[in-house]
Amino acid sequence: MSEELERRVEQIMTESGVFRCVECGKCVVGCPMAKMYASFSFEISPRGVLKKALLGPDPMKDESIWFCTECNACTETCPEGVSCRDLTAGLRKLAVEVGMAGQGLFCQHCGKLFLPSHVMKYLEERLGKVQWQFLHLCPPCRRERYVLLNS
Amino acid sequence: MLNLNKRSSDRNSSGVKSNHPALVFDPRLCTGCRTCEMVCAQSHFGTVSSGKAAIRSLCLEEQGKIFSIYCQHCQEPLCLEVCPVKAISRNAEGLVCLDSKACVDCGLCIAACPEGAPLRDPETHQVQKCDLCKGEPACVAACPSQALRYGPAKSPSWIRFPRWAVQAVAFFLLVIVLVGTVCSLSLGDFNLTCPVGFLQEIVASQTIILATIASALILLVLTVFFGRVFCGWLCPFGFILDLVGRFFPRFGNPKILRARQTKYSVLAASIVGSAAVGHQVFCPVCPIGTVCRSYGVKDFFFGSGLAVIPVALALEIGEKRNWCRYLCPVGALFGLMAKVGLMKVVIGAHQCKKFSCMECAEVCPVGIVDKEMLREGVSPALSMAECIMCLRCVEHCPYGAAKVRLKGQAVRPHGVEGFSVTPVTGTSREPSS
Numbered sequence: 124m125s126e127e128l129e130r131r132v133e134q135i136m137t138e139s140g141v142f143r144c145v146e147c148g149k150c151v152v153g154c155p156m157a158k159m160y161a162s163f164s165f166e167i168s169p170r171g172v173l174k175k176a177l178l179g180p181d182p183m184k185d186e187s188i189w190f191c192t193e194c195n196a197c198t199e200t201c202p203e204g205v206s207c208r209d210l211t212a213g214l215r216k217l218a219v220e221v222g223m224a225g226q227g228l229f230c231q232h233c234g235k236l237f238l239p240s241h242v243m244k245y246l247e248e249r250l251g252k253v254q255w256q257f258l259h260l261c262p263p264c265r266r267e268r269y270v271l272l273n274s
Numbered sequence: 275m276l277n278l279n280k281r282s283s284d285r286n287s288s289g290v291k292s293n294h295p296a297l298v299f300d301p302r303l304c305t306g307c308r309t310c311e312m313v314c315a316q317s318h319f320g321t322v323s324s325g326k327a328a329i330r331s332l333c334l335e336e337q338g339k340i341f342s343i344y345c346q347h348c349q350e351p352l353c354l355e356v357c358p359v360k361a362i363s364r365n366a367e368g369l370v371c372l373d374s375k376a377c378v379d380c381g382l383c384i385a386a387c388p389e390g391a392p393l394r395d396p397e398t399h400q401v402q403k404c405d406l407c408k409g410e411p412a413c414v415a416a417c418p419s420q421a422l423r424y425g426p427a428k429s430p431s432w433i434r435f436p437r438w439a440v441q442a443v444a445f446f447l448l449v450i451v452l453v454g455t456v457c458s459l460s461l462g463d464f465n466l467t468c469p470v471g472f473l474q475e476i477v478a479s480q481t482i483i484l485a486t487i488a489s490a491l492i493l494l495v496l497t498v499f500f501g502r503v504f505c506g507w508l509c510p511f512g513f514i515l516d517l518v519g520r521f522f523p524r525f526g527n528p529k530i531l532r533a534r535q536t537k538y539s540v541l542a543a544s545i546v547g548s549a550a551v552g553h554q555v556f557c558p559v560c561p562i563g564t565v566c567r568s569y570g571v572k573d574f575f576f577g578s579g580l581a582v583i584p585v586a587l588a589l590e591i592g593e594k595r596n597w598c599r600y601l602c603p604v605g606a607l608f609g610l611m612a613k614v615g616l617m618k619v620v621i622g623a624h625q626c627k628k629f630s631c632m633e634c635a636e637v638c639p640v641g642i643v644d645k646e647m648l649r650e651g652v653s654p655a656l657s658m659a660e661c662i663m664c665l666r667c668v669e670h671c672p673y674g675a676a677k678v679r680l681k682g683q684a685v686r687p688h689g690v691e692g693f694s695v696t697p698v699t700g701t702s703r704e705p706s707s
Contacts, residue, residue, distance in 0.1 A: 153378065155358035155359050155378050155380050156358075158358040158359065159358045192358075192380035192381065192382060193380070193381065194378040194379045194380030194381065195378070195379055195399055196378035196379075196380075199378075238385055242382070242385070243385075245356070245358075245382075246356055246382065246385060246386055249355045249356045249386075250352060250355060250356065250386065254646075255388070255646075255649060255650055256650060257388045257650060257651060258385075258386075262381075262384050262385070262390035262394075263390070265387075265388070265389065265390040266330070266332055266343050266389065266390045267332065267334060268651070269341070269343065269388070269389045269390070269651050270332045270334055270339050270340075270341035270343075271334070271337065271339060272623060272651050272652055272653075273301065273341055273623055273624065273651075274301035274339045274340060274341045274623075274624070
């Protein structure tokens with residue numbers, strides 16, 4: 124890993140307040156992922172992602188960053204105001220930049236990263252095996268498509 | 275899991291069917307002033323920052339399009355299915371409510387909505403959704419150009435009365451009063467001949483009786499002008515199917531049986547068969563003819579050619595008008611005529627609420643309103659060869675989107691111009707920098 128990347132990981136971690144974590148575990152309590160994935164574990168929980176970012180050499184290469192829905196439930200309960208959402212979002216962005224976005228889904232129209240494939244898998248699980256095109260569009264493109272369809 | 279095969283009748287018993295007034299938007303009147311956004315944020319949060327609003331005006335300047343995005347309160351809300359914290363529910367009136375206390379702003383509802391209607395505040399990342407302001411939407415009151423309207427959904431439900439009346443009178447006349455049948459009927463100087471029977475007669479006897487040409491053309495010309503009105507409004511067997519069909523269970527057809535082309539094969543086979551055998555082969559088993567040939571109640575139950583009627587009635591189990599959809603050669607010939615006909619039934623994209631309503635797809639007896647298209651957010655084009663012009667879609671559409679138009683009349687395009695979506699192949703795609 125180049126120094127430049129290391130510096131950027133460091134920056135993401137500082138900005139999201141990872142170094143303030145007191146390991147109380149309150150973030151896991153409100154995390155909606157627990158209700159989404161049958162395989163929910165410490166690995167993919169906000170605390171696990173945070174810990175791996177702190178310890179691991181290449182946090183953006185890890186698959187566990189591709190489960191989060193980027194809500195803000197963990198930050199709302201965190202006594203230290205650590206934002207796991209910003210950490211995950213930053214790491215995902217970095218992963219896309221270095222070409223390791225194997226678990227990211229990109230909008231079929233504009234090409235932006237908009238949903239991790241694990242979240243899509245959950246959606247498909249809930250909705251049944253559906254072939255709707257709109258599911259593969261990011262919300263702004265989806266609205267644009269709807270406008271074009273309607274007016 | 276979401277059950278896509280669920281029908282409205284099931285929904286009535288298990289869930290709620292919404293009957294609340296709807297918020298209707300007319301893009302032709304909207305000026306894009308965004309007053310709706312401001313009053314929405316004002317009434318819910320006491321600020322005029324439009325990012326907080328649960329309604330969004332989208333102006334696509336390049337395409338010259340304008341539209342409002344807001345929650346349509348679907349009959350089958352996808353957001354409700356995917357919400358991991360169960361913050362979304364349907365209340366007794368059928369409104370889809372978002373409990374902001376339980377919501378964790380994960381945005382999965384946005385990811386599941388065909389329209390992307392739950393909106394995220396770009397600053398606080400909070401998810402907002404229209405709650406119709408407890409029956410008095412602030413946006414409607416403030417809209418300066420009346421592009422937003424709010425009121426009870428109205429559908430021209432009176433259409434059912436003339437239809438049932440015409441069907442009953444036609445049945446009464448054709449089956450009981452008039453001696454002769456629709457196959458070949460004469461009333462004084464007026465002659466009416468079934469065009470399919472006529473075709474079979476020509477090839478069987480290899481003679482054309484000039485007098486019958488005109489009488490065979492009557493129904494065909496009627497079809498060219500008005501579509502398959504015979505099937506929807508006049509056919510005595512269709513009337514029986516409509517009557518008894520109400521008591522049959524509906525669970526959808528297996529995919530293998532959904533070949534609408536079969537009826538054209540039946541038509542071709544009966545004509546070729548007549549030529550080979552030397553007499554009309556389909557007419558003796560034709561359910562319409564059989565019903566017509568039974569003079570009075572006694573013959574209706576004990577008539578000779580009744581063998582096919584139980585079959586056609588049995589086909590009615592599962593889906594409405596299965597005989598008419600897939601097998602009836604008379605309908606097939608009328609379908610060919612209606613294809614070149616002057617009328618069409620359209621579902622206007624302006625007014626149609628698509629995935630949130632789907633009433634037309636529920637009531638269409640021949641099932642030509644594509645539910646999957648509606649779920650995608652597209653108003654489907656209807657095939658006039660299949661449409662029996664019963665006008666049930668017009669009768670039930672709460673927003674006046676389903677309507678009868680002339681063939682040449684322009685309607686909103688049914689496709690998306692300038693918006694291509696490539697079919698999904700893999701799980702991910704490289705970003706186009």
